Amino acid sequence: MTAILDVADLRVERGRTTILHDVSWRIARGQHWVILGANGSGKTSLLKTLTGYLVPTAGRIEVLGHRFGQSDWRELRLHVGVVMNVFSAAIPLAEVALDTVISGKYAQLDLWHRVTSADRAAALRQLRRAGIAHLAQRPWVHLSQGERQRVLIARALMARPRLLILDEPCAGLDPVARAHFLAFVQQLSTLRGAPSLVLVTHHVEEITPAFSHLLLLRRGTVLAAGERARLLTSANLSAVFEAPCHLRRSAAGLRLEVRPV
Numbered sequence: 001m002t003a004i005l006d007v008a009d010l011r012v013e014r015g016r017t018t019i020l021h022d023v024s025w026r027i028a029r030g031q032h033w034v035i036l037g038a039n040g041s042g043k044t045s046l047l048k049t050l051t052g053y054l055v056p057t058a059g060r061i062e063v064l065g066h067r068f069g070q071s072d073w074r075e076l077r078l079h080v081g082v083v084m085n086v087f088s089a090a091i092p093l094a095e096v097a098l099d100t101v102i103s104g105k106y107a108q109l110d111l112w113h114r115v116t117s118a119d120r121a122a123a124l125r126q127l128r129r130a131g132i133a134h135l136a137q138r139p140w141v142h143l144s145q146g147e148r149q150r151v152l153i154a155r156a157l158m159a160r161p162r163l164l165i166l167d168e169p170c171a172g173l174d175p176v177a178r179a180h181f182l183a184f185v186q187q188l189s190t191l192r193g194a195p196s197l198v199l200v201t202h203h204v205e206e207i208t209p210a211f212s213h214l215l216l217l218r219r220g221t222v223l224a225a226g227e228r229a230r231l232l233t234s235a236n237l238s239a240v241f242e243a244p245c246h247l248r249r250s251a252a253g254l255r256l257e258v259r260p261v
């Protein structure tokens with residue numbers, strides 16, 4: 001069956017620096033992944049490469065069987081939704097949430113368009129699904145960080161992506177907002193026709209049961225990729241963070257203890 005994403009021997013070099021070394025990674029339908037890596041391990045660079053913002057030096061990227069470089073990348077981007085904090089800066093402060101969500105349908109196309117009543121209804125459905133329909137008319141400037149993340153996800157879902165990448169979506173959330181947000185992501189993963197999710201994080205607490213697979217990165221290389229049950233161990237996490245760590249599991253979820261060196 002065609003993979004949602006198929007990356008083979010991806011290498012990114014800039015000047016004399018190799019940022020990604022021969023990364024291979026395959027996402028099959030129905031899988032939800034976490035990319036876990038320390039600061040500087042190459043997570044953002046990998047995402048930028050997958051979405052066409054960083055040009056690879058070598059290797060192959062296929063999204064839904066379309067090869068990067070041979071297909072129109074702008075069209076492929078419609079299949080890959082990305083929620084990155086850096087994109088937030090481009091949203092006009094006075095824009096209300098409903099309009100931000102509607103723009104998700106057209107933003108990546110560069111086409112002249114007229115918003116239809118069907119677009120409005122679809123955007124409202126997405127806001128409702130994200131639990132924030134009551135914020136439809138609130139301007140971006142007045143939304144909290146957690147509300148903004150939900151608006152951005154609703155916006156990304158307007159294009160009906162097959163893959164939805166969430167880049168550190170819990171950054172800046174308080175513990176309660178984070179728990180609520182993760183419950184929302186968990187719920188999103190169970191919806192019929194849901195995209196494959198990729199959550200990028202440094203925090204094991206954010207690896208909720210929704211996520212079936214892990215990509216562990218260290219210094220631009222894949223340390224391991226596969227099923228969470230096999231990879232989520234203290235030994236692997238110690239290797240990821242290059243420090244002795246112990247993974248604690250409890251009813252409340254996962255927690256990582258860093259042992260004093």
Ligand SMILES: Nc1ncnc2c1ncn2[C@@H]1O[C@H](COP(=O)(O)OP(=O)(O)OP(=O)(O)O)[C@@H](O)[C@H]1O
Binds near residue numbers: 037040041
């Ligand atoms: N254009 C560039 N030229 C040279 N080095 C770069 C470039 N872009 C990124 N790097 C380096 O590549 C490495 C990986 O950076 P990247 O931002 O992808 O890491 P990250 O895992 O997302 O880190 P963080 O968790 O801190 O956001 C870093 O050492 C960074 O300095």
